[in-house]
Amino acid sequence: MDHLTGFSAGDSPLLSDMIGHTSSSTASNAGGPAVGTWSAELLSTGTTEQRLPPEVLEYLTDSYFDKWHHVAPMLHQTRYTMSLQLPPHMRPPMCLQYIVMAWGAEMGKTHRHLSFPFYQRARAYAAADEIKDIITLAHAQTWCLMCYFEAHYLLFSRSSISISRAIRIAQMLGLHRVDADDLESIYLMPPPQSWLEAEERRRTWWALYCSDRLVGGTTGLPVLINEQEISARLPASEAAFETGAEEITSLWTSTFQPEGQEFSPFARRALAASLFHQAFLNSDPAALDEDPGGSRTSMYWNRHREIDNNLVLLLQALPDDTKLPKQIRCRNATFVNIIIHMSTICLHRAAISKMKVLDLPQNMIRRSRARLVCAAEEILAIFRMMSDVDENLKNSILTFSIYMVSQVLLEDLDLEEENLSRQDNLDFILRLMILSARTLHNPVTLSMAVQLAVEMSQRGLNSTAVEAALELLFTHTLTPVFTKDSTPSSNIIFRLPVSYQV
Numbered sequence: 001m002d003h004l005t006g007f008s009a010g011d012s013p014l015l016s017d018m019i020g021h022t023s024s025s026t027a028s029n030a031g032g033p034a035v036g037t038w039s040a041e042l043l044s045t046g047t048t049e050q051r052l053p054p055e056v057l058e059y060l061t062d063s064y065f066d067k068w069h070h071v072a073p074m075l076h077q078t079r080y081t082m083s084l085q086l087p088p089h090m091r092p093p094m095c096l097q098y099i100v101m102a103w104g105a106e107m108g109k110t111h112r113h114l115s116f117p118f119y120q121r122a123r124a125y126a127a128a129d130e131i132k133d134i135i136t137l138a139h140a141q142t143w144c145l146m147c148y149f150e151a152h153y154l155l156f157s158r159s160s161i162s163i164s165r166a167i168r169i170a171q172m173l174g175l176h177r178v179d180a181d182d183l184e185s186i187y188l189m190p191p192p193q194s195w196l197e198a199e200e201r202r203r204t205w206w207a208l209y210c211s212d213r214l215v216g217g218t219t220g221l222p223v224l225i226n227e228q229e230i231s232a233r234l235p236a237s238e239a240a241f242e243t244g245a246e247e248i249t250s251l252w253t254s255t256f257q258p259e260g261q262e263f264s265p266f267a268r269r270a271l272a273a274s275l276f277h278q279a280f281l282n283s284d285p286a287a288l289d290e291d292p293g294g295s296r297t298s299m300y301w302n303r304h305r306e307i308d309n310n311l312v313l314l315l316q317a318l319p320d321d322t323k324l325p326k327q328i329r330c331r332n333a334t335f336v337n338i339i340i341h342m343s344t345i346c347l348h349r350a351a352i353s354k355m356k357v358l359d360l361p362q363n364m365i366r367r368s369r370a371r372l373v374c375a376a377e378e379i380l381a382i383f384r385m386m387s388d389v390d391e392n393l394k395n396s397i398l399t400f401s402i403y404m405v406s407q408v409l410l411e412d413l414d415l416e417e418e419n420l421s422r423q424d425n426l427d428f429i430l431r432l433m434i435l436s437a438r439t440l441h442n443p444v445t446l447s448m449a450v451q452l453a454v455e456m457s458q459r460g461l462n463s464t465a466v467e468a469a470l471e472l473l474f475t476h477t478l479t480p481v482f483t484k485d486s487t488p489s490s491n492i493i494f495r496l497p498v499s500y501q502v
Helices: 015-020 022-028 038-042 054-067 077-083 094-106 112-131 137-152 156-173 195-219 238-243 265-282 299-316 331-357 362-385 396-412 420-440 443-458 464-474
Strands: none
Touching (some): 054 094, 094 137, 112 137, 137 156, 137 396, 137 443, 156 195, 195 265, 195 396, 265 299, 265 331, 331 362, 362 396, 362 420, 396 420, 396 443, 420 443, 420 464, 443 464
16 A cells, blocks of 8 residues: 555556546547547456557657657657557567556546556566566666656655666666776677667666656655766757757766856756755755854855855756746756756755854845745746646656745745735645646645645635645545655655555
C-alpha cells in the first residue's frame, strides 16, 4: 500500500475513476482515434499480445512528442517514429514503446485510462530484459521515463529506484564519457558511429543528470552522479538534433560561466538543475551549522553568494528563446525560469533563518526577504500567464514549485504588515490544484490541494477555495505529499512512504 494515497502500489491511483470517465472523455476529445473493443481486452492481457491498431500507436506516439518530449528530450522523433515500421527485431524494445505510449495516453483524454496499464506493461518488459542481461541505450531511456511517470502517481520510492537503474545502465554504457578522448573497453556499448548517435547518448545522459539533481533536491536523497567524472558535451540545439547537423557544444565544467557562452535550451535546463541542487545542499541543516561564529567570510556565506550570483547570471544570460513573458508558450522556457526562481527561494529561505540565529543586521534580512518574495511572485506570475497549466502540472517538479510559493506566502503572513494579496494568491494556487485534480485526476495536485487547505485553515485563512479542497477528504484517502520539519530553514521535500510493497 502506498501510504501517500491509500492506493495499492500495484494499482493506478484513480484508475477506476479514469476508466469510468472513458466514454465521456472520448466524446470530448474527437481529435484522437476512437477507443474500440481492443481497449477492454488490453487491460487484461499479459506481455505477449498483438500490436495496437496502427492509428492508435501513431496517435499516442505523436501525443508523447507533442506534449511530454520536452521534459526529457532524448529520443530522436523522426528516427523513433520510423523505427516503429521496421521488422520486429529492428524496432525499439517493447519497454520503451510502452512507456512512450503511457505518457502519450496520460497527456490526452481519449486513452488516459490506458496510461497505467501501458506503464505496468513497460515495467514488465523492462524487468524481463533485465533478467536476460539486455542492456541498451533504450533501456536507460525507458527507466528515465518511468521515473517521471511514477513520480506523477506519487510512487516516489519506486521513482527513485527507477532513476537509479537508469543512471547505472547509462554509466555501464559509458554515456557519461561519450566525449572522452579514450573510451575505455569496460563499457558495454561501442563508440558512436556518427555525431547524431553521439548526440542521442549525450541527451540521454543529461536527461538523467537533470532527473538526478531534481530528485535529490526534492526528496533529500543523495545524488548518484559525480560531476567530476563527466566527460560529455552539453546537448546541442533541438534543430541540430532533429536534422543531424553537427553542432559543437561546450564540455561540462563545474566552473559556472554563462556569460558570453551560447547554450541550447536543454543545456540551460541542466545548468538550472545543477544550481537548484547546490541551493538545496546549502540550505541543509548541516551546512547551516557550519562556522558558528557567523563570519560573513565563512564557507557557508561564500557558497551562498556564489550560488546566488550564478542564479542571477543564468537568469540574465537567458537568450530570447528562453525569456519570459515572450516565450510563455515554450514549456522549456517556463521550466528553466521556474527552476531558477525555486533555487532562489530555497537559498534565501535558509539564509534568512541563519541570519536570525546569528542576530545579523535587519537590512541583510530585508534584502534576502526581498529576493525570496520576488522569486515567489515571479513563479506566480508565470503560472498566471500559462495557457496550459493542467498539462504543465503533470510535471511534479512544477507542482513542487507552486507549493514552495505557498509556503513563502504562509510564512509571510507571520509578519506584522498586512497584505491582502497574500490571501488572494493562496486562493489562486488552491484553485489551480483543485482544477487539475478534478479535471485531469492528477494525484500530486489532489494531495497538495488538501494539504495546503489544511495549512490555510489552521491559520484561519478560510475561503470558498479552502472549503472546496477540504471536501476532497470525504472522497479520497490521502496523506500529505510534502513534508518538512519544524525549523524555519528546513527544506521542503516530497514525502516518501513509510513502507512500500513491490
